[in-house]
Amino acid sequence: MLGNLKPQAPDKILALMGEFRTDPRQGKIDLGVGVYKDATGHTPIMRAVHAAEQRMLETETTKTYAGLSGEPEFHKAMGELILGEGLKPETTATLATVGGTGAIRQALELARMANPDLRVFVSDPTWPNHVSIMNFMGLPVQTYRYFDAETRGVDFEGMKADIAQAKKGDVVLLHGCCHNPTGANLTLEQWAEVAAILEKTGALPLIDLAYQGFGDGLEEDAAGTRLIASRIPEVLIAASCSKNFGIYRERTGCLLALCPDAATRELAQGAMAFLNRQTYSFPPFHGAKIVSTVLTTPELRADWMAELEAVRGGMLKLREQLAGELRDLSGSDRFGFVAQHRGMFSRLGATPEQVKRIKEEFGIYMVGDSRINIAGLNQDTIPILARAIIEAGV
Secondary structure, three states: OHHHOOOOOOOHHHHHHHHHHHOOOOOOEEOOOOOOOOOOOOOOOOHHHHHHHHHHHHHOOOOOOOOOOOOHHHHHHHHHHHHHHHOOHHHEEEEEEEHHHHHHHHHHHHHHHHOOOOOEEEEEOOOHHHHHHHHHHOOOEEEEEOEOOOOOOEOHHHHHHHHOOOOOOOEEEEEOOOOOOOOOOOOHHHHHHHHHHHHHHOOEEEEEEOOOOOOOOHHHHHHHHHHHHHHOOOEEEEEEOOOOOOOHHHOEEEEEEEOOOHHHHHHHHHHHHHHHHHHOOOOOOHHHHHHHHHHHOHHHHHHHHHHHHHHHHHHHHHHHHHHHHHHHHHOOOOOOHHHHOOOOEEEOOOOHHHHHHHHHHHOEEOOOOOEEEHHHOOOOOHHHHHHHHHHOOO
16 A cells, blocks of 8 residues: 555655765755754754753652643743733633644644635745644745845735735734744834734734744744734744754744633633644643743743843854855945844745755755855855855856
8 A cells, every 4th residue: 555655746846955965075965954053063952941940850759641732831922922911811812832833733623623625824934844734734824025125025015915815714824923934024113014914904914923032032023923912813933943942853833822812712722622633633742841840940931031132142253244244245225124124034045056055065054945044154154155155146
């Protein structure tokens, strides 16, 4: 029977990682992988995470199953981190998930349970897994304009016109901050205009908040999400702990469903627990316990916030250095967008041919659409990348 399976196209980013590993050249640079790295190319364990795990090791007495929807302490800690004082536990259903990807999948399953005929509006471009998951589920996908290839900023007028075509029963997927793959963010004023469109159309916003704390700060990165939550009666929020806690392999995420009343919240909570049961049953516990321990222990939370701020500040310095190098080499400010973007990623605007040339001639690996991971750089490799970009004619 298994011989009847059809070959699946390999994931382009994973294939690029494999190609990088087999490249024998010294000094090669990997800007394709979507994982934070420090200046030495290492993804470290955060100090507060290590301390939380040590406490868990000393105090845990069982490895039995936790709650089907996750543990209340984790739900509360994540709800407060994302929504701040705007959290309303009595109307918020929460689900622990297998990473942020699991939260996206469960959110889409929940929306389809509520409306089998929904369409999903996604930005052009978006994280490739978004569309891949939707296609696998058989959901109709409608793209909305987002990235302006000329300015490397947001095509906001195009975005507004396109999402205005959504209707009640549709889902509009929005990136909470640090837009992947472009790095171009909405301003808070633009978030308010998006909220007004959603209020008018009745479409359901699904916010993918995968990088809180990587852009302008923990509070600032949640501002758009909080604004939407304050104005729209029903909102889905898929959050990842992989990046801001550095616990990629623990697969820790959560889904929040903001509801108009307590009765709807009970329906949503029951449906979300049902979805967990049908897919992986009980969610992972270890990473969620790390997160709740850090967030509820004052000294660990303070240390985590300090280290996260250092990570964020380091990426901003790399952006500024790269923009400066490119300005010096090009004699223009056409690469100034690099310093304006936020998060780990920026799309350079290079053609696939230019990306290929940069890889072959300089040993610099980036995704074919010219998305680069800023965290894959350091002070020494930035001049090399800048020269490659200019010589490739970007």
